[in-house]
Amino acid sequence: MIRTIAFDVGETLVKDDRYWAAWADWLHVPRHTVSALVGAVVARGQDNADALRLIQPGIDVAAAYRSREEAGRGEHLDETDVYEDVRPALAALREAGTRVIIAGNQTAKVGELLRALDLPADMIATSGEWGVAKPTTAFFERLIAEAGGSAEDILYVGDHPQNDTIPARAAGLRTAHLRRGPWGYLWAEDPSVTAAADYRIDSLMDLVTIIGD
Known part of the structure; x- marks a missing residue:
């Protein structure tokens, strides 16, 4: 589950x-x-x-x-950077009782910027804050520990085969490959991706259907 x-x-x-x-x-x-x-x-x-x-x-x-x-030209995030399906999908997942975690390869500053956006998530963390980064096993072990359950109870969603889908699967998590962005589109049909992905999705709203099945 x-x-x-x-x-x-x-x-x-x-x-x-x-x-x-x-x-x-x-x-x-x-x-x-x-x-x-x-x-x-x-x-x-x-x-x-x-x-x-x-x-x-x-x-x-x-x-x-x-x-x-x-120089004051560092990283910045605001609402215009957020994909349109993010808030409704995350909100729907939480409403359904699913724990939502945001965890990626970003700096500590990006962690602060993400939290300032007040996204519907139970936890937001970055590799810069954890001191471990994808695709290492240590990153996914930290994620499992933070989630407070077993690896098979966690679905990791990402666009990048080498950083997300393949290493998450190797760490024992379930995986969803998202067809979005350069990596997501170009590698969507690669055999290594199709073998490692439990689900292949085009929108985050697809996840609402997945947890409902």
């Missing part, structure tokens, strides 16, 4: 448009260039940050992030 549904953040709950636009502006390149390069690294199965390394070889992404923050 699914008692907890845990959600990835980027391109699952919030759009990455602002994130990549901010990097494009910081590196002084057109935004469409960054978008194209993100698409290229997605197609290759590389890490998203490799798009930044193509623009500026040798870039220290963490140091550049700190410089952006110090």
